[in-house]
Amino acid sequence: MMSTATAFESEIKRQAAKRSTMVSVWVNLFLTILQIIVGIFAKSQSLVADGIHSLSDLLADFVVLAANRISHRDADDDHPYGHARIETAASLVLGMLLLAVGAGMLWSAGVKITEPESIPDVSPIALWVALFTLVSKEGLFRYMLKIAQRVKSSMLVANAWHARSDAASSLVVAMGIAGNLMGYTFLDPLAAALVGFMVMRMGGKFSWDAISDLIDRGLEEQEVQAIRETLSAIPGVRDVHDMRTRRMGDYALVDVHLLVDGRISVSEGHHIAATARRRVMEQHRTLDVLVHIDPEDDHGHATHTCALPPRDRLMTVLQEMMGQDLSARIQVQLHYLNGSIELEATLDPASARSPEERQLIEQQLVDIIDHVREIRSVRILESRLLVEREDPRDLPPPHA
Known part of the structure; x- marks a missing residue:
């Protein structure tokens, strides 16, 4: 738009x-x-x-x-x-x-x-x-x-x-x-x-x-380099690659891949992409900018990553190993990096009713490596809510 x-x-x-x-x-x-x-x-x-x-x-x-x-x-x-x-x-x-x-x-x-x-x-x-x-x-x-x-x-x-x-x-x-x-x-x-x-x-x-x-001629190299510099200056962007441009009248359409930290959240990656799109459209004569966020250099591992098992399959294995009751008490985050999967399980301390139950959960999470060979590592994290405020969008603007 x-x-x-x-x-x-x-x-x-x-x-x-x-x-x-x-x-x-x-x-x-x-x-x-x-x-x-x-x-x-x-x-x-x-x-x-x-x-x-x-x-x-x-x-x-x-x-x-x-x-x-x-x-x-x-x-x-x-x-x-x-x-x-x-x-x-x-x-x-x-x-x-x-x-x-x-x-x-x-x-x-x-x-x-x-x-x-x-x-x-x-x-x-x-x-x-x-x-x-x-x-x-x-x-x-x-x-x-x-x-x-x-x-x-x-x-x-x-x-x-x-x-x-x-x-x-x-x-x-x-x-x-x-x-x-x-x-x-x-x-x-x-x-x-x-x-x-x-x-x-x-x-x-x-x-x-x-x-x-x-027939979709790209922008001049000088214009492409200027857009690349704009993207590289955005906080969180580690690399800019696979940029494609084509003319639309006197404007341009831009497709680009941005490399970011592979362990940031989806919402932070989206924020970086939205910021990149807005900056380019403000500073260059572009009609639209399509940003693809890469958690790693996808030239070497793209094929292997696509072949890894999806989340629903892994969660099915977890439920079969731990049972519906225990698996419901953890939040699982998967990192598809370097051709393998890194599993992070976040456990609310209150959900483990006893030290023995916590130890059981940890052991079953460790055992999943033996059942899913594509998992390279398993981490368990504790989740404790320190403070929570009302929706910041409902707060009055700060005083100058």
């Missing part, structure tokens, strides 16, 4: 994505119309190609808006980890869209270059539109990247660099048109081809990154 801080951060990111994307929509809508209309009348293939590129940006913006709306929905039964990966899917759609647009540009430009007699002279107005587009796209890139870095959204970063690729392509278009105006007519379709190549390159990068995340 997402923490309050994470939910607040998610809402800030959603609003930032909506605001920056709407700015991009209106800028790209205006530039698309301007470039395509002027490119057709000015007979500039590269300007038309850049206009189509701007149109792909417009479609990309709508994809981002839709993904941003869906990705921030709460977790449900079908999506227990939430919908954050829709952002990754959106980045994949953006990448595939860029690949398709870039391939079309390359094909069209290649046809023109192989038929130089079909290349017309370009009108000077195309150059002014290309320069205006260049300035507009560079400004849009800087605006979007600033917001994306502030809210740490990979989807918004991808969309911002998409705008930067447009600015770079507009520069190439301006150079191609300028070359055409100076008499080198082939430079206009050549510029269109370069734009297509740049678009395909960016699309390939976005697609590969998105696919890597969708």
